[in-house]
Structure formats: structure tokens, C-alpha cells
Amino acid sequence: MINATSDEPVSFVNIIITDLGKGTVSNLEGEFNFRLPSNAQDHMEVVFSHIGFHSVHLRVADLRNSPLQIRLIAGEYDLDQAIVFDFKPKKIMERAQDNLEKTQYGQPHEIDVFYRELIWANETIQGMTRAAGYLHSEGYHEKHSRKPMSSGDDYNFMFITDIQKTEYGVLTSMTGRPRGAVGDLLFPLLAYRLWNFNINWFDYELLGGEIIGDREVFVLSIKAKNNNVKNQAARWGYGLYGLLEDAIFYIDQEDYGIHIMELHQKFPAKRVINEKIGQFYSKKECEAIVKFRRDPAGKYFFTYGNYQMTYTDFGYQTENNPHPREIKEYAELYALNYSMEVLDTEQLSEKYQAPVAGVYPDRFIYYHPDRYNGWIFIAGKARYQSGFWRDFDYPAFPGERQLEESLSQEKKLEEQFAEFRNNQFYLLPILRKRHGLNENFWNRTGLQQHPAKF
Secondary structure (H helix, E strand, O other), rough: EOOOOOOOOOOEEEEEEOOOOEEEEEEOOOOOOOOOOOOOOOOEEEEEEOOOOOOOEEEEHHHHOOOOOEEEEOOOOOOHHHHHEEEEEEEEHHHHHHHHHEEEOOOOOOEEEEEEEEEEOOOOEEEEEEEEEEEEEEEOOHHHOOOOOOOOOOEEEEEEEEEOOOOOOOOOOOOOOOHHHOOOOOOHHHHOOOOOHHHHEEEEEEEEEEEOOOEEEEEEEEEOOOHHHHHHHOOOOOHHHHHEEEEEEEEEEEOOEEHHHHHHHHOOOOEEEEEEOOOEEEEEEEEEEEEEEEEOOOOEEEEEEEEEEEEEEEEEOOOOOOOOEEEEEEEEEEEEEOOOOOHHHHHHHHHHOOEEEEEOOEEEEEOHHHHHHOOOOOOHHHHOOHHHHHHHHOOOOOOHHHHHHHHOOOOOHHHHHHHOOOOHHHHHHHHHHHOOOOOOOHHHOOOOOOOOOO
């Protein structure tokens, strides 16, 4: 991927076969390696897109002629030249909220997803996880994100089927928060829940305009001007609202649909202790990006999300000489394929391996009780299949090969992956013994009973 003006590489270009909803992303050097799906046909369209550049449209047949160089033409323009209106920037966000039911897809659908997690300590990679599964959406309805006393949008849920996970060189009470919540909390909430906020809680600034694909968008900055966002985030189930403290929205100039959300939250420099387990830590910041794509009818679908948290781990009070570590956790979720099929409740229950309750459009899943312990990776029933990953096409992470080589220096990666357990409660006795804790901590018997029996 080359900038046509400067001849510099363009990183993180989205590449997608539109008919199949499958794709990849270029790495830091602008390079990509796209293994074509078996059902890709030569006439199908392939779109290369990146914020600030005009999209390039090719055919699958063109990708068969490698190596291939794509030259992207800058499409960014000045605010004064491009946007003229007689209302304040705040109005853009109001219109985006008002138009959600008109722009978001409103019928149930299924998405094949790919999940990846990486953890660093003191800038050294500690572990990596890959997972594949399904994301169900009941379709957007206003009450799904504005239902009173709701702890989140329960009407979109996820299930992981295949997992490949290395050993992790760092374990704390916070390790793997994205992983612990991947089933029903973090990513479904990032994609479908953050619409419901009070317009008056923020200050607004119009940063300019961009071109995303062939669409002109507003780039709108919002910043919290009081503690209402913090108070909302402090409520049980609303923690991700804190990411709205400092955010940028890319909003379509024509229909006010939301293309991208860039979210950021900083924490005060404060050393605290987790009283239950005796770990000292200090949160630094959280960040996230969520992307949506438009179908030919103009409706928006979730296509990508990531989440990053950084904190300082000061160790446990049971350690004599704990060594502080700077922890960085990164997780991302790709939408690889879409199916507009409408599954009935029985079919959903079978596919997501858990009881499904309610009536459309308010169906929700009863997750396995193990989910309520932060160490379980999946919600439902996972199956580790080593052979699955040999033929599964997943987007490459920039520098992923180097990361794998780093992890393999002390122990072969195949052996690390072989150590994976479907149920991560095998970690609990290790942690109890390491930190001198009794059976009351991370105790499986304390979990609530639940209809899910897996």
C-alpha cells in the first residue's frame, strides 16, 4: 500500500471482499498477505479503504496477480472548503442519535468473528490468544440502548468456538479483562451500547471532514465537561461509558450514520489495592476503536473493534520484594462474514450453546455461570481444535510473526498452545498457592446457579 503522493507505505488499510464480508488489513509497512477464501470468485469486488484516502476498487482476479502494489490517493480536505451549515457541532451528534433507527440494521443477523488478544509487561510480549466464533445481533431497536435500568445491551451476544492460546507470563487480577468479558460484555457493548448518553454532558468541536470510502463524513470531537460520564461509568454494568470522556465520532454528512468511534479514558495517578486478593495497581488509560460499514441499502453493520488498557502492577502484598510492571493489554474483534438469516430461539440456543430467553426483538442469552468468574475465557462451551487454525483465514497482526518468535524463545509455541485448557479454573489453585490465599478466593463453589449446564 503506497501513498500516491509521497510514495510512503500506508499502514492498516482495510481490505475486504464485499460480497463475502471477508478481508484483512495491511501491516505497518503497508504490506498484506490475503489468502483468498475458497468461495471467492474472480468477478467479486475487493475494496481497499483507509481514512483520508479515496477507496480503490479491484476484482478478486486482480489479487491473483502478485505481487500487487496499490497506490492510494489522499482524499482529506479542509473544513472551511468542505462543510457549510448553520447549526452548532452539537447538533451533528443530536442528529446522529435521532437517526440511529434509520441507519442501523434493524433485523436479526449473524456475524462470524475473529478475536485476538496480546499482553505485554515492561514492553515484553507475555502471551497471545486467537479465537473464532459468532456474534448475534437482534438488530438495532431504540429501547435496546435506552432501556431503563438496563446494565447493557443484552440483545447482542457472542460465542467462541475455537481457541488458540499461549501460556501467559504475567497473571494478575486484571489480566485478560477483554478475554474475561468477550462473551457478553466488552465487545458487544462497545459495538451496540454506547449510543445512549446525554448530549448535554459534553463539549463539542468539529475537527474537519474526511472521506471514508466514497462517503463524506464529519469528524466530531466530544469531551466530558462534568462528572456525569464518570458517575454513569461507575454504575454496575456501565463501565465502558467512561471511554466517552474523550472521543471522536466520524459521522456521515448525508444520513448521520456513525462510521467510526475513537474512544479514550484517562485515570488519575492513584495507587489502589484489590482488597479481596491483595494486589496493588494503578490504572493509566483505556482506549478503543469501533468501526461500522454500510450495506447497499445504507444500513450500518459492526465490522471491527479493539480495546486497550494500560496499568502499573505493583504486585501482591504477600510478596516480599514485588517488582512493578507496566502492563499493556490489547484485544480486537473482526467481523469476517455476515449472514442475514433469522434464527429462531431454538436454533440460537443450539448455535450459542446456552439457553436463550425472551421474544424477538428482546431475546437474550443465559451464559454459563463460569462466566461470572473473571478467569473464564469463553461464555458457553469452547472446543480447542489444533487443526482448525491451519486452514482458518484470520487477519494478520503487524509484526505477528516476530511476536510468535519472541514467545517461542523459551518454549515452542506449539507446546504453549497445547497447554490450553477449555476451562481456565486450573489457574486458580496456582494463584492461591502463589499468593497465600485461602479457598474463599476464586472459589468455584461460590458461583450462582444457572440454567446453562455445559
